[in-house]
Amino acid sequence: MTADDLIGQVKFDERGLVPVVTQDVTDNAVLMMAWANTEAIRNTFSSGHATYWSRSRKSLWVKGETSGHFQDVEEILYDCDVDTILYRVRQRGPACHTGNRTCFYRSAYRRGGENE
Numbered sequence: 001m002t003a004d005d006l007i008g009q010v011k012f013d014e015r016g017l018v019p020v021v022t023q024d025v026t027d028n029a030v031l032m033m034a035w036a037n038t039e040a041i042r043n044t045f046s047s048g049h050a051t052y053w054s055r056s057r058k059s060l061w062v063k064g065e066t067s068g069h070f071q072d073v074e075e076i077l078y079d080c081d082v083d084t085i086l087y088r089v090r091q092r093g094p095a096c097h098t099g100n101r102t103c104f105y106r107s108a109y110r111r112g113g114e115n116e
Contacts, residue, residue: 020084021086023086023088024091025088025089029101030104036052043062049063049064049073050089068092074090
């Protein structure tokens with residue numbers, strides 16, 4: 001599948017964005033969630049680096065461009081409704097801007113255990 005094939009199927013929201021969940025291929029950890037537009041998807045396909053759309057900066061954002069913590073994309077999947085994308089990546093360094101390996105490091109609920 002090409003980038004344009006995927007773009008032709010994706011159900012973008014009214015802002016022209018689609019959510020992207022990013023997962024580590026080595027252990028299946030969910031690293032982060034961000035947004036992509038058509039340009040970000042095309043750049044991800046062509047560069048092999050996870051590229052997103054920054055809603056705050058209103059510009060493309062290649063993960064790792066400033067931090068060096070690139071996400072090398074191994075696979076791109078999409079869900080059954082074609083309204084969410086999954087980037088399976090090899091993460092270089094921490095994924096979270098806080099320095100944590102994943103953005104999902106805080107627990108709100110844990111069955112039978114204490115929350116962090």
